[in-house]
Amino acid sequence: MNETTTPAFTQIMEGDVLISTWGYDQTNVNFYMVTRRTAKQVTLQRLGNAVVRQEHFLAESVVPNFEPYSIYALDPETGERVLAVMGPIRRAVKTYRDEEYVNVSDHSSARLWKGNSVLQTHTH
Numbered sequence: 001m002n003e004t005t006t007p008a009f010t011q012i013m014e015g016d017v018l019i020s021t022w023g024y025d026q027t028n029v030n031f032y033m034v035t036r037r038t039a040k041q042v043t044l045q046r047l048g049n050a051v052v053r054q055e056h057f058l059a060e061s062v063v064p065n066f067e068p069y070s071i072y073a074l075d076p077e078t079g080e081r082v083l084a085v086m087g088p089i090r091r092a093v094k095t096y097r098d099e100e101y102v103n104v105s106d107h108s109s110a111r112l113w114k115g116n117s118v119l120q121t122h123t124h
Contacts, residue, residue, distance in 0.1 A: 009093040011100040011112060012042060017064055018102065018110035021118065029120040031064035032110055041092045042102060044110075045069075052117050058124070061117035 012018070018032040029049060036043035050065035073084040091102035101111040 009040075009095070009100050012093055012102075013037065014042075017047070017113040018044065018104075019113040019118065020104050020108045020110040022108035023121075026123050027119060027121045029062050029118050030069075030104070030108070030110070031113060032104065033064075033066070035088060041090055043088050043090050044102070044104070045088050046086045049120065055119065059119055059121040062120045063117050064113070 012034060014034050014037050016034045018034065020030045020032070022028050022030075031047040031049065032044040033047055034042045035045050046069035047064040048067050048069045049062040051060045052063055053061040055061060068085045070083050070085045072081045074080070075082045089104065091104065093100050093102055095101075099111060101109045104110050
């Protein structure tokens with residue numbers, strides 16, 4: 001595989017949105033805002049999704065909603081459900097076939113979002 005860590009990356013900049021699509025029997029779409037960059041890595045804040053068009057019962061087209069991604073979690077002290085914002089993550093920028101990307105997890109990577117809506121599917 002022709003994969004390298006980019007010493008001075010030039011494509012991914014602060015303020016850019018990255019996209020990751022992944023899944024087995026469905027297509028999950030995650031967006032990330034680049035909030036900081038250094039010579040070799042970026043800091044990302046995951047964004048939520050906004051549905052722009054319902055395609056059919058189990059699919060919709062989405063874009064980032066530019067709000068930090070949040071989930072409901074249990075407060076360890078009270079046991080109540082509270083809204084929690086996912087914290088920032090730092091990742092090294094890599095290049096594959098002249099395209100920069102970052103590994104956001106062990107099963108997905110993110111690349112520059114081109115500004116168009118993306119199909120997201122689910123099983124129910």
